[in-house]
Amino acid sequence: MSTATGTLGVWNIAAQEPERVALVDPDGRSIGYGDLAAKANAYARGLQALGLEAGDVVVVLQPNGDELVAAYFAAIQSGLYIVVVNWHLVAPEVAYILSDSGAKAFLAHERFADVAIAAADEAGIPERGRFAVGDVDGFRRIEELGSGEGDGRPERRTAGSPMLYTSGTTGRPKGVRRPLTGADPDSVPAASTWFFGIFGLAPHDAHVHLCGSPLYHTAVLNFVAISLQLGHTAVLMDRWDAEDMLRLIDRHRVTHSHMVPTQFRRLLALPDDVRAAYDLSSLRVMIHGAAPCPLEVKRRMLDWWGPVVTEYYAATEGGGTAISGEEWLKKPGSVGLPWPGSTIKILDDEGTELPAGETGTVYMKMGDSKFEYHKDRAKTDKARVGDLFTLGDVGHLDEDGYLFLHDRKADLIISGGVNIYPAEIEGELVMHPKIADVAVFGVPHEDWGEAIKAVVEPADGVEPSEELTAEILEYAASRLAKFKLPRSVDYLPELPRDPNGKLYKRKLRDPYWEGHRAP
Template sequence: MPSTTTPTTTETIGLWNIAAERPELTAMVDPDGTEVSYGELAAKANSYARGLQALGLETGDAIVVLQPNGVELVAAYFAAIQSGLYVVMANWHLVGPEIAYILRDSGAKAFLAHERFAAVAVAAADEAGISPRARFAVGAVLGFRRIEELGAGEGDGRPQRRTAGSPMLYTSGTTGRPKGVRRPLTGADPDAVPVASTSFFALFGIAPFDGHVHLCGSPLYHTAVLNFVAISIQLGHPAVLMDRWDPEEMLRLIERHRVTHSHMVPTQFRRLLALPDEVRLRYDVSSLRVMIHGAAPCPQEIKRRMLEWWGPVVTEYYAATEGGGTVISGEEWLRKPGSVGRPWPNSTVKVLDDDGNELPPGEPGIVYMRMGGSNFEYHNDREKTERSRVGDLFTLGDVGYLDEDGYLYLHDRKNDMIISGGVNIYPAEIENELVLHPKVADVAVFGVPHDDWGEEIKAVVQPAEGVEPSSELTEELLEYARGRLAKFKLPKSIDYHAELPRDPNGKLYKRTLRDPYWQGRDRAI
């Protein structure tokens, strides 16, 4: 089990400070079970940073990392963070041309890959024209230098030039090419943990060196996943990394390492609840203090069952790479079921109509946010930056409303909203009912063309294991829906797919399913 200790001063937080004072403390547990100390992680991050500077990288340059969860990825992140670089964690589900686009768009001066993704890495590096001397890989990849060479022979200790870098996260490319969210570099001392980091964890009752142990079960190319691991390490909390998420393995790791907090998505909740009772009850999860979820809507019945199992430790938040958000504890959610919470301190949340006017409580509109003085732009896309803003507020395009107590409730993405016969229909509401049927493993609902109504409701279902698609199944699901939804919300038809296109963090690529139905037709939204 990772070891923790409580210091007497707050000055000791931060990777390099902890490594200097208590180098033997466990910073992380690699997916293979190897415990990595603060001293070992800091030394590896220092070596990589020295190597990148020896390549000629300057403050404000970018590197791209295409690696699975592990110590090498985390070290690359901290190398960039201490040497004034932008670090892009590439989604390893992308193909060569998509990675090549990110390499070019970010202006990457170095590419750090892994042999697991060798074919994609080589194709992307060749297409993007990455210099052979700036290609490094964990393991053997043709045309790439071994990662051990990065920084070798450049001396010991910290790099010569140290200033705070930043992650540059690429938003999901479901509506065209992904765009990098690029914030101005602060010039801060990388040894100083940003107040925003400690404040963010304080939202969930997590403080430096308070005995927390973080479990990471999702890929680190996701914004929130990366943030939770990095901040945990900075605040003296060991991070236990999984390579690929498995529900029973997660329970085993919780018991083995006395895990206290994690960042999860509703898909993982559903798979945990699908385990047989004897499996779920086999593991001791009494160490859990705050299990945080976001990224996708959670059906209320699923949320209630998780609260019944784990207790009020299930906390939900709504946020964006671009900044700002809301949070709600388990106790609050039971009083305000379906809400995603109230704004964070120093965060603003407003609901506006299409003309930018603020709407009163209870009236749905577009949700806009702002986080203090946070500033960002979509890299190389000023039009998208301006289109997402009203004044100093920005939106992800979600539709929702605030109640009289300031709690936010979400309906759906505006781009996913169905307009049928002039009536607004929110697919998430329909999905949250259908997914509870025992013969449904996953479901997506969207609008398809209709000559008279404009759109009609289509459901695409991934049947549960062992269930075969059939007309009888369709009628069973529709009859189930009739007992739970108003008539105008009922799907007019159901199609079946062996597996719906989701990324490992639970995000559904709905456009992939919807676009074929609209070929040759113009969609209103």
């Protein structure tokens, strides 16, 4: 498969340009397309030798690195579903995913040995299906997967698919499973080039992608996989660090990345001389999503990096919006217009479409894309109205069709009959210089139903105190209407976020509602 700009597809590029750099591993090693494809072929042959057939599942518990990427492409050319597990989960949570997905093979890493062993035992994964990078008791070394099975591509090749599990902030996670297409794995899906085209990313074109977040996150995995399919080198970070990111951009002439607002805030916190020490002129599009970005943070990033900062709103289940830096300055706070082929509607609680300017639940769809939550038809149906589905976000469309998000419906505070959106309050408070992170939610109140609570992670070197609380509340009063002001402030050393910036707000909120009827 070729275009005017070059060959597409990992195996096609490997055949024509085996020395072309596909990956830069976190340890700085460069891995060519030829070596990456050879490792993916070996793993695919090994999985087929174990008896895995199209539609079966392989689960991976590994940090960012060439081993994980090779496992991904092994599944993608073998008709397998691949589940990349969040390595922050504890053993029973990993065991649940192994069991729920029906995993036939489990590829782990010695960094997570204790969790891998306990999870595999609990889920009953047979020893012949356990492999690990490094030494893990009861697991065969990953080098044995496919050894002795010959060379070249696996005998049976058909397109597989990632099967991503939702974050599970409200109950146990559910796998999002799409039907397999039966396509030739050498043929890059048109949707991949179309999706990158939304952000102005063309095949080849001297592109370099920087991956700074864990590959178990849906968007992060997609961006790396599509980058490689389109001939873009992918530079992998193991653990994200603000200055290290700037160093890698400078060194590898990075053109694009996928980021979250937490990373923006940490970059902005770097001293001016550190920020000025690196050449960032190679940047073309720095894409962010997954969590709300405070308006002031976005403005400061645009001031620093220029209009290369692009935002999107999307879902594992399909569909979304995007907005460029230039557009955002004209529509501050918007997450953009629908992607080509995507539909965005605002519905009320009865499923009736609302006009421009009115607030309701955001529903979307992507063409005729279909999905279901694995083994959970009830959850699938609950998220749908007709052929539209929702993530539970609240927002509105303006007269030009731009989407503005207000908050998660589940996070809405109703105090004295008034709807209050915590994200707006969080966006103001997080700009206080003594606040590193903040979460706002409702807590029980006898008269109002709910009162506004702020839980603050103080900035480095700042100690919680009554004086700090008074200072924060005074700051809030200068920026927010009285009915939006927190009635109390608590403190924690660190708020529970995943590495993609998503806040586990339920973990914070639930203890306050013990013994009460939660909204």
